[in-house]
Amino acid sequence: MNRRILLPAIGLLGLLPGWSAAQVDLGQLWVSPGFYSVHFDRDAGLKNENPGIGFEWPLNPTVSLTAGMFHNSDRQTSHYLGVFWMPLEWKGMKFGAAIGGFDGYPMANDGGWFPAIIPTMAIEGQHWGLNIALIPEVKDRLHGAISFQLKFRFGGPPPPAESTTAVSDGSAGRP
Numbered sequence: 001m002n003r004r005i006l007l008p009a010i011g012l013l014g015l016l017p018g019w020s021a022a023q024v025d026l027g028q029l030w031v032s033p034g035f036y037s038v039h040f041d042r043d044a045g046l047k048n049e050n051p052g053i054g055f056e057w058p059l060n061p062t063v064s065l066t067a068g069m070f071h072n073s074d075r076q077t078s079h080y081l082g083v084f085w086m087p088l089e090w091k092g093m094k095f096g097a098a099i100g101g102f103d104g105y106p107m108a109n110d111g112g113w114f115p116a117i118i119p120t121m122a123i124e125g126q127h128w129g130l131n132i133a134l135i136p137e138v139k140d141r142l143h144g145a146i147s148f149q150l151k152f153r154f155g156g157p158p159p160p161a162e163s164t165t166a167v168s169d170g171s172a173g174r175p
Helices: 003-021
Strands: 030-039 049-058 063-071 077-090 093-102 114-124 128-135 145-152
Touching: 030 063, 030 128, 049 077, 049 145, 077 114
Parallel strands: none
Antiparallel strands: 030 049, 030 145, 049 063, 063 077, 077 093, 093 114, 114 128, 128 145
16 A cells, blocks of 8 residues: 555544544534745745645534645645644633644655644634644754634534433422
């Protein structure tokens, strides 16, 4: 099997237990039209506009699955597959990391897949959100940037969990 397909396929299989445990509600699915990147090396001739299509599926308030493709700053097509892990929240902002794999960067693994952990912050409303990521500079392989990913969804945030406290109408135990 082609190595470019094998690594993401293995990663996808590793995520299946989370999918089966998640309640499927497509109204919770975030959709993104790509990224806008502000590169640290402004004179490198890199492309800041990175259009594509991406998806983010929340499993719970802390973990989301993510996958997509985009036209990267080196003017190549990239794919990604991973997990957003956002364990910290402060004043409506979530903090954590995108953990996963990317391909399509000519100087990183000859354009093949490579693992990445990217510090990320998310601001999310009912229908619109923004992921802000700090892409580290990896000398001679990956250009550093601050990346902005606008996202939207047709549904809204999940409703609050129903209370497990039962309210009695006084009829319990009566014939």
